[in-house]
Amino acid sequence: MKKRALKETKINLSLDALKSIYSTKDKRFLIASLLLHFVLFSMLLVSWQSSEPVKLSAMPNSVQARVISLDELQALRSKREAEQKKIVDKKKVLAKQKKEKLRKKELKRKKELKRKKDLKKKEAVAKKKKAAKRKAAEQKKILIQKKEKEKKERLKKEKQQKEVERKEQERLKEDKKKEELVKRKAREQRLLDKMLQAEAEHEQTVEAERAAQALSRQQELALAQELSETERFLSLIRSRVVNQWHIPPKSAGLSVVLQIRLLPTGELSSVRIIEKSGVKVFDQSAENAARGVRKYPVPEKRELFEKQFRVFSMRFAPS
């Protein structure tokens, strides 16, 4: 049994070696392997001929074994160990890769789980929000309806109130009208009384004035006659002098006063400058104007002539 196992192992080793050799893409390894086998067989053949015949003990027929040298064995062992190590390493790598794969898978699963969980959570939140919104809208609608209802009620009340107020105002207006009518009638009556009184007073005044006028008429007439007479002659003299006065250029702002003495016939007795203007030409023009009047118009009444026109002054000042 053991032999068979050993044989199998050997075969396996050879096969594995061959396999490994043939699997190697590099032909150099194949050549090296063949050379190695050739050397090994040569050495085996030499050792077989020169060594002592070995007494073979009874060995189970099932074991097929081959004798190899210690070095070869050692080499085989090293090789097998190396291969085993390689296999172990490979297994380890595979295991590690598998583990990594599993870890990643687990991580992915966990992530997916988490995503699903979050999604669910979000959906739940959205649902909650939607529900809240719907609820709020419903509440708002209710509130608006309530407000509209209140507004309608308020308007109705206001309308009623206004109607009441209007009626009240109309009543007050009516009362005021009646009151004013009474007042106006009273005022009109008072005015009528006053007018009658004023008329009576006016009549009295007119009567008094008439009486007063009648008393002083003669006196006033005489005074007025004298005044109007003076005014009339003043106007005539002024007109004659104006016609004779040729105002020199650039006389604005100048003024000269002359004293005139007349004869009762109206002829000029003398003319004298009593206030000079400071401009000789201007003073001369005024004097010439006074002299230019051939005969001054004077009143025939001696008393008035003596009083006003015997001596008078004239101021020449262009406007």
Next chain:
Amino acid sequence: MKLIIIFFSFVLCVQSAYAELMIEITEGSDSALPIAVVPFANKGGFAVPYDVSRIVANDLQRSGDFDTLPTGKMLSLPATFNQVHFRDWRMLGQSYVLTGQLKYSDYSKKYEVSYELIDVLSQQRVLGAVLSAGPKGLRKLAHKISDAVYEVITGVRGVFSTKIAYITLKQLTKNKREYKLHVSDADGKNDFVLFKSKEPMLSISWSNDGQHLAYSSFHSGRPAIYIHHVKSGHQRKVTSFKGLNSAPMWSPDDSSLVMTLSKDGNAEIYSLDLMTNKLNRLTNHYGIDTEASWSPDGKEVVFTSDRSGKPQVYRMNIEDKKPERLTFVGNYNARPRFSNDGESLYYVHQSNGGFHIAAINMKTEEQLVLTSKTSLDESPSLSPNGRMIIYSTLRGKNSVLAVVSVDGGSKYFLPSSSGDVREPAWSPFLN
């Protein structure tokens, strides 16, 4: 007792003083002052080239301030004060009588003219002098007498001895014109041609010393401003910038000319210092500024500007250069000239479809149209005594020169020798 008498005397004096009538005279006659200029007696019967007394009578009549008595209405022809019958002249309503006589001296070849001005109302001689002149100087002598008479009666210096300058235009052929610059006596007589050209001349201005004329002329092919010495005839080009060179006007001290130039792109007012030839730009506006004239004190200029949309008159201090609009009545007010006292302004004003000479009082802003009966009135120029304005106006087909008093009271036309007469400029006092 004495005290009581003094008191009563004082009261009586006050009463009599108070009682004395005072007549206020604030207006004068609208008519001119009557004066009789008696034909001057010709002692010896020599031939006289000019009727001296007639020239004097015409001068006084033209002034608008006097109304001269026609010779035919005179009752006598006195030659001296002693021969005057005052009663006659008083009857004729005359305030003054001017008498005179002339005689010729073979020795000096001159006429000797004596004259006397007599105040009829005060019966006094107010003026008298003896003057002499050769045959050619008799006109000048007559104007001198007119000046003296005018001044002694009105108090204002006469302008009969001054000159006027003007331009005449004659159409020689269809495409040929002749422009002449004339200088004549103030009555339009005794004129002579100072300069002539085939190209236009305009905007004449007298220097204040009466020796030079400044004007704008195109005779060199482009507009330029010239100064012309009247006596020697010497002409000097002052400016000839690109574009407009026009409307020169002497400053009161004759040191500079104000003028219109467009050398900087737009018609603006400049003043040119004649000593240094330095230009001083006075206006700066996109509107047209032109026809500037100095104020009597030389501190301001008035000018025409269309900066408000229509030509209007503006005033500007040459230091601060801030223009102030002066005319607001009408759509056209141009070519302003100051009065001698600087209180009024004379300018061309458009109203009722015509162009007239108008005056505005700068204090009261009252406007008075002086020449409502003529149309197309242009180029007003003030007499040196400030009493008259000479201007050109359309009469028939041609323009002529006319004179109006500053109050618009009187007006007369100057005789025109030929063609269109335009752009008059009144000289300053010449002596």
